[in-house]
Amino acid sequence: MPDTLASLTRAPYHLSVEDIAWVKKTCDGLSAENKIRQIYCPMSVYDDLENTRRLVDLKPGAIFRLLGPDLEAAWKATRLAAESSEIPLLIAGDLEGGAHGLPFFSPVLNQIGVAACNDAALSAGIADVLGRECRAMGYNWSYTPVVDINAKFRSAIVGTRAYGSNIDTIIREATTHINVLQRNGIATTAKHWPGEGYDDRDQHLVTTVNPLSYPEWEDSYGRVYRAMINTGVMSVMSAHIALPSWVLKKFPDAGNEAFRPGSVSRLLNQDLLRDTLGFNGLIVSDATPMGGLSSWAAREITAPEVIQNGCDMYLFGHPNERDIGLLMDGLRTGKLTEARLEEAVTRVLGLKAALGLHKKTLDELVPPLEFARQTLRTPANLAVTKAGAKKSITLIKDTRQILPISVEKNKRIVVVTEGVKKVMPIAESRTLNIVIDQLRARGFESRLYNPEQMPTADDTDLVLYLMAQESEWTLSHIYIEWKKLHGG
Numbered sequence: 001m002p003d004t005l006a007s008l009t010r011a012p013y014h015l016s017v018e019d020i021a022w023v024k025k026t027c028d029g030l031s032a033e034n035k036i037r038q039i040y041c042p043m044s045v046y047d048d049l050e051n052t053r054r055l056v057d058l059k060p061g062a063i064f065r066l067l068g069p070d071l072e073a074a075w076k077a078t079r080l081a082a083e084s085s086e087i088p089l090l091i092a093g094d095l096e097g098g099a100h101g102l103p104f105f106s107p108v109l110n111q112i113g114v115a116a117c118n119d120a121a122l123s124a125g126i127a128d129v130l131g132r133e134c135r136a137m138g139y140n141w142s143y144t145p146v147v148d149i150n151a152k153f154r155s156a157i158v159g160t161r162a163y164g165s166n167i168d169t170i171i172r173e174a175t176t177h178i179n180v181l182q183r184n185g186i187a188t189t190a191k192h193w194p195g196e197g198y199d200d201r202d203q204h205l206v207t208t209v210n211p212l213s214y215p216e217w218e219d220s221y222g223r224v225y226r227a228m229i230n231t232g233v234m235s236v237m238s239a240h241i242a243l244p245s246w247v248l249k250k251f252p253d254a255g256n257e258a259f260r261p262g263s264v265s266r267l268l269n270q271d272l273l274r275d276t277l278g279f280n281g282l283i284v285s286d287a288t289p290m291g292g293l294s295s296w297a298a299r300e301i302t303a304p305e306v307i308q309n310g311c312d313m314y315l316f317g318h319p320n321e322r323d324i325g326l327l328m329d330g331l332r333t334g335k336l337t338e339a340r341l342e343e344a345v346t347r348v349l350g351l352k353a354a355l356g357l358h359k360k361t362l363d364e365l366v367p368p369l370e371f372a373r374q375t376l377r378t379p380a381n382l383a384v385t386k387a388g389a390k391k392s393i394t395l396i397k398d399t400r401q402i403l404p405i406s407v408e409k410n411k412r413i414v415v416v417t418e419g420v421k422k423v424m425p426i427a428e429s430r431t432l433n434i435v436i437d438q439l440r441a442r443g444f445e446s447r448l449y450n451p452e453q454m455p456t457a458d459d460t461d462l463v464l465y466l467m468a469q470e471s472e473w474t475l476s477h478i479y480i481e482w483k484k485l486h487g488g
Contacts, residue, residue, distance in 0.1 A: 004346040012234045012281045019353040026087060027345050034059055036327045039313055039344045042320045047077040056081050058320055061348045062090035069426045071104040072369060078138040079366045088357035088365060095134050095142040096161055099423035099470040105133050106381040110470060111146055113392040115163040115173050123176045126388050129381045131184030136375035138366035140355055142181055143189045143237060145174040147224050152200035156478050159471035167220055171227045178231050187355055190228040192239035192286060194262050195221035203240040203292035204473045207261050214245040225277055234351060235282040238262045238269055238311050240292025246272055261296050269310025282347045284313040304330025312344040407443045410462040416449040417466040418485055432466045451487030
């Protein structure tokens, strides 16, 4: 623990002597069980106050807040969690924008859209809107940016959540996101370590595999993570992804162990991320109920291994008390050592101190409701997000020179669409009807496709496909269901 305490003076913490003293005093005052609870992060789904009280009674170090659709109810639940916690809470969320946005936040682009703008100032402006609005609702820890490489473009888990497949673009955009959010008082998290995107399966369902050779990995994901560390990212999310090339480099006869998920791999978390790349911040596991971890081994085995093998924060149990119990059992049996627990708690408290949470008033931790109302979805914020939406539109190809369309050439338009699928049930309803309405307002005769009235050259000048798909957990793949789209 002394070495871990000393490391808090360095990046990304930069703690003062006074801050380190608070970390040590707080850690020393915790029982073994409360140390376990301090490295535990449950999920708070929506805004039931009784459920919030039950979660706070767990004395967790963090709470992942998945807000409900009502601004005031969401604020009340977050405020209750903050004011009821003796040690200040890390309030976390997947602050990714796109389909993950909520009705009372400005509609921020997803990461692929931000990258498509190719505008550094606009990227910073979009991140600033996201940071200020989320901070106004009490968030202080974001599980972003996604720095995966979208090599297999049909991957539903990477897809629109990532900045694309160009390494320089990923580094540029992620650096901006980190700098702006952390300037707004929100710690950021590079994910998904050790790198997703070449396996188009979903780690919510199965352990995925990064198939790159170690030199290939070093030249791609290695470059990305080194850049994130140099930028000062405060945490990294260790996911249920295997990197066999690194394990086999160390142990050529590793066998099945070469495919151990990163979230329970000391070789990936300690040897590669910390010792080789030099990361000194907090490592948070990806959600532990995911199939990518549960398919590897029984929960009784993986629960203590998550912390023992390098993660500092344990993400989501199901149910919570069972997983806390499994961590305690691991401590009693030696599967989780006291030294590793002390190290993890020190880093969790260090992150809180780096954000200044131990010095903040309740109104600074979760600003008053009126401040949130004045900050969210302002005309200025909406102007930034609208500019991004317009600039993100990208022409891929137009070999037949159809664009720009005009009333003279393409007056009669049939629109084929599957509409907009909701990723989050509580997300703001969206529609593509605005395109149809705008076409009509400009003099086009537009109608929706009807399989009973197939378009012909006699009644149609152009068939326009409007597709709106975003990355979604357990979707398996991004693809167009042509048979369904055309009514069989």
